[in-house]
Amino acid sequence: MSKITINELGKLQVPSNPTIPFIEGDGVGGEITPAMQQIVNAAVQKAYHGEKVIQWKEVLAGEKAYKTTDNWLPNETISAFEDYLVGIKGPLTTPIGGGIRSLNVALRQTLDLYVCLRPVRWFQGVSSPIKEPQKVDMHIFRENTEDIYAGIEWEAGTKEANKFYSFIKEEMNVDSVRFPESSAFGVKPVSKEGSKRLIRAACKYALEHNLPTVTLVHKGNIMKFTEGGFKKWGYELIEKEFAQELKDGKLVVNDCIADAFLQNTLLKPQDYSVIATLNLNGDYISDQLAAMVGGIGIAPGGNINYNTGHALFEATHGTAPDIAGENTVNPCSIILSANLMLDYMGWSKAAKLIVDALEYHFKKGYATHDLARFMPNGKSLSTSDFTEKIVQYIKTR
């Protein structure tokens, strides 16, 4: 089995037959993941004529893992992602009880996948609630390890909440909590190191992909030291590490307050390209932008640590239990995530074949029902028929 590695310059070394661990996923995972593999295999075969091939290695997580190993997230699964660096996953159920809040969060934290990358673009033919969706082409860099997502919070009325309040009142002279007896408390850690590594990754990505701007999105007018710190440290880093690129005009950086940003993305989406933001802002922004180009069924995502090379690409929607097993689910989120994965591996020729095939079919109105029902010339296909059409198209290129 061949492993992807990273060299001392931080460059990924990809063998011609890399092993890629994958988690099939719960609910609709059993339908979308095999569809994605068929399409990726066809594209890799077409692009490299057998000189490159992916060795898929299934690893367990979620319900499938729980049923066979009594463990929602077995150590072997985490080890596989640690060892093979690059992997992909379907959606996972949130375990009931058992101490794990979310399997997705556990995987991101264990592998320190500090970037959540969400590219958002529109495909011609796909219905959009905005007038000029062709102007949407954004790449969200959402910080993935800090902020209010650190899970440091205490329920109202508990001993811990009272203790926390006593501390901030007595030791920190805080007297602005309106209803202290019935308040819950949460802590929002935002670090210089965490902010800088995220913003650095966003700037490098913009330069590598010739993208026009990087926008730091924050709420620093209200949260001066956390969100404001993110912006301040961002500009410091850019002036220090990208001075030449700034001077040459290769890198253009600006910033925007989060609420204005959400408005602006609707009013003038063409003004934004790469977006670097904190965890919670990134969550809201990702969903709004996804809705602007066709919804969660086609929004791809990857969780990446650019220093270690670890990357886990994923379907961004949930397990969709209401439609699982019906052969109607839209497999495009995980397909486009695989596309991101191929690009990350440097297999861009295969990635392009996949995007071209999707573009061609959406333009003609071929899509799964969730998209086709809103297309003027929509033709609803089952998951397997849609997959088959894409595979055949790639084979005949």
Ligand code: ATP
């Ligand atoms: P979970 O609890 O795992 O988050 P959920 O059903 O609550 O699952 P989603 O999976 O995000 O949340 O689904 C929200 C709605 O969108 C559901 O009605 C679902 O059927 C639909 N949906 C989600 N993903 C897709 C998809 N890929 N194709 C078609 N419909 C989808």
